[in-house]
Amino acid sequence: LYLKDTFMPVRQKILPGTINxxxxxxxxxxxxxxxxxxxxxxxxxxxxFYPKKEILYRQGDPITRFYLICNGxxxxxxxxxxxxxxxxxxxxxxxxxxxxxxxxxxxxxxGSNAITVKDSIxxxxxxxxxxxxxxxxxSITGNLLSDLSARAQNLELEIKNQNYMSSQQLLACFxxxxxxxxxxxxxxxxxxxxxxxxASRLRMTQETLSRTLPRLKEFGITVETxxxxxxxxxxxxxxxxxxxxxxxxxRARQVIQKTLPKDEAITTLCSVS
Amino acid sequence: LYLKDTFMPVRQKILPGTINxxxxxxxxxxxxxxxxxxxxxxxxxxxxFYPKKEILYRQGDPITRFYLICNGxxxxxxxxxxxxxxxxxxxxxxxxxxxxxxxxxxxxxxGSNAITVKDSIxxxxxxxxxxxxxxxxxSITGNLLSDLSARAQNLELEIKNQNYMSSQQLLACFxxxxxxxxxxxxxxxxxxxxxxxxASRLRMTQETLSRTLPRLKEFGITVETxxxxxxxxxxxxxxxxxxxxxxxxxRARQVIQKTLPKDEAITTLCSVS
DNA sequence: CGATCGTTTGATCCGCATCAAGATAGGTGG
DNA sequence: CCACCTATCTTGATGCGGATCAAACGATCG
Numbered sequence: 001l002y003l004k005d006t007f008m009p010v011r012q013k014i015l016p017g018t019i020n021x022x023x024x025x026x027x028x029x030x031x032x033x034x035x036x037x038x039x040x041x042x043x044x045x046x047x048x049f050y051p052k053k054e055i056l057y058r059q060g061d062p063i064t065r066f067y068l069i070c071n072g073x074x075x076x077x078x079x080x081x082x083x084x085x086x087x088x089x090x091x092x093x094x095x096x097x098x099x100x101x102x103x104x105x106x107x108x109x110x111g112s113n114a115i116t117v118k119d120s121i122x123x124x125x126x127x128x129x130x131x132x133x134x135x136x137x138x139s140i141t142g143n144l145l146s147d148l149s150a151r152a153q154n155l156e157l158e159i160k161n162q163n164y165m166s167s168q169q170l171l172a173c174f175x176x177x178x179x180x181x182x183x184x185x186x187x188x189x190x191x192x193x194x195x196x197x198x199a200s201r202l203r204m205t206q207e208t209l210s211r212t213l214p215r216l217k218e219f220g221i222t223v224e225t226x227x228x229x230x231x232x233x234x235x236x237x238x239x240x241x242x243x244x245x246x247x248x249x250x251r252a253r254q255v256i257q258k259t260l261p262k263d264e265a266i267t268t269l270c271s272v273s
Numbered sequence: 274l275y276l277k278d279t280f281m282p283v284r285q286k287i288l289p290g291t292i293n294x295x296x297x298x299x300x301x302x303x304x305x306x307x308x309x310x311x312x313x314x315x316x317x318x319x320x321x322f323y324p325k326k327e328i329l330y331r332q333g334d335p336i337t338r339f340y341l342i343c344n345g346x347x348x349x350x351x352x353x354x355x356x357x358x359x360x361x362x363x364x365x366x367x368x369x370x371x372x373x374x375x376x377x378x379x380x381x382x383x384g385s386n387a388i389t390v391k392d393s394i395x396x397x398x399x400x401x402x403x404x405x406x407x408x409x410x411x412s413i414t415g416n417l418l419s420d421l422s423a424r425a426q427n428l429e430l431e432i433k434n435q436n437y438m439s440s441q442q443l444l445a446c447f448x449x450x451x452x453x454x455x456x457x458x459x460x461x462x463x464x465x466x467x468x469x470x471x472a473s474r475l476r477m478t479q480e481t482l483s484r485t486l487p488r489l490k491e492f493g494i495t496v497e498t499x500x501x502x503x504x505x506x507x508x509x510x511x512x513x514x515x516x517x518x519x520x521x522x523x524r525a526r527q528v529i530q531k532t533l534p535k536d537e538a539i540t541t542l543c544s545v546s
Numbered sequence: 547c548g549a550t551c552g553t554t555t556g557a558t559c560c561g562c563a564t565c566a567a568g569a570t571a572g573g574t575g576g
Numbered sequence: 577c578c579a580c581c582t583a584t585c586t587t588g589a590t591g592c593g594g595a596t597c598a599a600a601c602g603a604t605c606g
Contacts, residue, residue, distance in 0.1 A: 029416045037413050075470065087473035090466070092454050096420055103421075117466060134417065137410035139305045140314065144407065145414075147302060147369055148376075148421040155428035162435065163476050167562075181365050193363070193390060195585065197348065200360035203436050208562060210586055440594075468553070481594055483554055 011054055014047040014121065027094050029068060040133075045123045056097075056114035056122070063110055065124040067097035072120025078112040080164075088112055088156070100152045102127045103134075103145040162203065167212045170202050172219050172236060175228060186230040284327055287320040287394065300367050302341060313406075318396045329370075329387035329395070336383055338397040340370035345393020351385040353437075361385055361429070373425045375400045376407075376418040435476065440485045442513055443475050445492050448501060449509070459503040 030038065047070075050056070056067065059078050067074075069091055076097070077087040091097055097114060116122075135142040161170065178184065182192050191198070199209040213223050219239045220232025230236065303311065320343075323329070329340065332351050340347075342364055349370070350360040364370055370387060389395075408415040434443065451457065455465050464471070472482040486496050492512045493505025503509065 032412045143302045152425045
C-alpha cells in the first residue's frame with residue numbers, strides 16, 4: 001500500500017500523482033489498451049482511499065458507479081429477514097464491482113452493501129459513461145456483455161436460493177419459472193421434462209423430489225400425476241418469500257403481486273432453469 | 274417449431290431459407306444490431322436441427338464453438354465420481370452456450386456434456402471468429418467480457434462446490450485460495466479476516482466453522498489459535514478432490530500436483546473469496 | 547474490574563441423502 | 577388381448593451433516 005504511512009481516518013480523494021500508477025497497470029481490466037483508451041480511462045476515473053469499515057454503498061441505493069479495487073478488500077453483504085448478516089463475496093485487488101449491474105438492461109438498485117474490510121484504494125467510473133464507451137463501437141459486443149451479466153446475476157441468485165430455500169421453495173421456483181420460459185398456462189400444465197432431469201437440475205435426489213411434490217399443496221400448487229395447477233398465488237408468494245434474503249424477497253414479492261391481478265404469466269422469481 | 278412435421282432423426286444442417294428467420298430476430302443477442310453486423314452474423318452462422326437426446330459436445334472436448342439456442346432445450350450435465358449424472362443447467366430458447374468460455378483467456382476444454390432434451394434448432398459460431406469481431410473495436414470491451422466471463426465461471430464452480438463439498442473441504446479451499454490472493458506463505462500464515470466474516474462468506478455458521486477448524490488436521494492443515502500451516506499437500510489433494518464432480522476434480526488434482534514439487538504458491542482450486 | 551466482543555463447546559433437532567424395495571406406466575412381442 | 581419387460585416413479589427405514597439454541601470461555605478495553 002503506497003499510502004500506508006499517512007493516517008487517513010476517512011474516505012479521501014487521491015489526486016493524480018499522489019499514487020504510484022504501477023499498481024493500476026497490473027490490473028487485468030487495463031491489459032492491452034491503446035494509449036487513447038488508457039488516457040480516457042485514467043482521466044475519467046475517481047480514485048479514493050477508504051479506511052477499513054467504510055461503506056461504499058448500501059443495499060437499496062441506486063446503482064451509478066462501476067468500481068475497481070486497486071488495493072485492499074471489500075465485502076458484499078446484506079441482512080437476512082431474521083436479522084443476521086450474510087456475506088456474499090469478498091472482493092480483493094483487481095476485482096471489479098457492479099460489472100454485472102452495469103450491463104444489465106434495467107438500471108435498478110444495489111442488492112447488497114459494500115463495505116471495506118481493510119484499508120483500500122478503489123477506483124470508480126460512472127456507469128453511464130462506461131456503457132457509452134462500450135456501445136459506441138459495436139452493438140453485438142454490448143449484447144454479449146448483457147448476456148454474460150444476466151448469466152452472472154442468475155448464478156448469484158441461484159447460489160443464494162440453493163442456500164436459503166427449502167426443497168419445496170426451490171421446486172416451486174422451478175415450476176414458476178418453467179411457466180414463463182416455456183409459455184405454459186399456470187392454471188393447468190404438464191411438466192416439460194421428466195422428473196429425473198428436474199431433480200438433477202435442482203441438485204436434489206429423485207426421492208426428495210418425489211416426496212416434495214405432494215407438499216407443494218401448502219404453497220397453493222396442486223399436483224395430480226403429471227398435471228400441475230397454481231391455484232393460490234397469494235399463498236405461493238407468502239411461502240416463497242419467507243426466508244429469502246432481503247433483496248430477493250422484495251423482488252419476488254413485487255413480481256408475484258404485480259402478476260396477481262392479471263393472472264397471466266408468472267414472471268421469473270428464480271434463476272433455476 | 275417450424276419444421277415439426279418433417280421427420281428428422283439425426284442432426285441436420287438447415288439451409289438459409291428453410292427456416293423462418295423471425296424466431297431468430299426475437300433473440301436478445303441480436304437486438305439493435307446494425308445491418309452490417311446482422312449480415313455478417315447471419316453469414317457466419319451454422320444452423321442445425323438436433324433431435325432429442327443428441328449430443329452437442331462432450332466433457333473434455335476442446336471448446337471451439339459458441340452456441341445460441343433458437344428453439345428447444347439443452348441440458349448441461351456431467352458424471353460424478355460415484356457414477357451418477359448431475360445436470361448443471363437447462364438452457365432454453367434465447368440462451369447462449371459457451372459464452373463464458375469464449376472470452377476467458379485460456380482456451381481449455383468443456384467441463385460438461387451438452388445434450389438436447391427436446392428437438393432443437395441451434396445456431397453456432399466459431400469462437401475464434403467471434404473473439405476477433407469483438408476485439409477489433411475496443412480492447413476495454415474485450416477485457417470487460419473477460420472479467421464477466423471469469424466471474425460467471427467462478428460462480429458456476431462455487432455452486433458446485435457449495436453443493437458437493439463438506440464444510441471441511443470448503444474451508445480448505447478458502448484457505449488455499451486466500452494464500453494465493455493475499456500472497457501468504459503456506460508454511461505459516463495468519464487468517465486475513467476474522468472468523469465471523471469467513472463463516473459468513475462460506476455460508477456456514479460460526480459454530481460450524483469453529484468445529485471444522487480442528488478437523489482440518491485430517492487434510493494436512495494444522496491450526497493453532499490463529500496460525501495456519503499447510504504441511505501435507507498430498508493429503509490436501511486427496512481430501513479436497515474426493516467427491517468433487519469430474520471436471521473440478523481433475524483441475525484441482527492437476528493444480529496441486531503441479532505446485533507440489535515447487536512448494537510455492539498454491540494455486541486456485543476454488544472460487545470462494 | 548466489569549463489560550463487550552470474538553470464539554468455543556455442548557445438546558438437540560431437522561432436512562435431505564442413502565439404501566432398499568415396491569408400484570405404476572409404457573411399450574413390445576407372442 | 578394378455579404376458580412380459582424396462583423405464584419411471586413412489587414409499588419406507590435409517591443415518592449424517594450442519595443449523596439452532598444455550599451457555600461458557602477468553603481476550604481486549606475503558
